[in-house]
Amino acid sequence: MSTNRSHVRVVAPDEAAPAPPKILSLNEAIERGDYLEILRAQRRDIVSSLPDEKGPAKAALHRQLALISKEIQSLEAKQAQAAKEDADGVVVEDAALDASAV
Numbered sequence: 001m002s003t004n005r006s007h008v009r010v011v012a013p014d015e016a017a018p019a020p021p022k023i024l025s026l027n028e029a030i031e032r033g034d035y036l037e038i039l040r041a042q043r044r045d046i047v048s049s050l051p052d053e054k055g056p057a058k059a060a061l062h063r064q065l066a067l068i069s070k071e072i073q074s075l076e077a078k079q080a081q082a083a084k085e086d087a088d089g090v091v092v093e094d095a096a097l098d099a100s101a102v
Contacts (some may be wrong), residue, residue, distance in 0.1 A: 036075050045066050 029037035046065045
């Protein structure tokens with residue numbers, strides 16, 4: 001079972017609440033070069049286009065939406081794992097490849 005820790009915390013009386021992250025358009029995400037943000041923007045575009053589509057086009061958008069969502073989930077999990085390891089101070093070194101084991 002996975003545990004989800006909330007990133008919500010109480011703001012100190014002299015501290016301003018952090019601004020929510022800006023939702024980027026597809027063009028902004030592409031200009032930034034952030035692959036995860038590009039995928040998120042593509043997902044938002046697909047979701048907004050779905051109500052106007054019918055038949056094979058709608059099916060194709062649903063298929064694309066599923067693929068993009070899985071990729072986003074995978075990248076977010078990798079980022080969460082990396083953040084957890086950084087927070088725990090764990091450094092994982094890659095082992096040398098033993099070609100004879102293959």
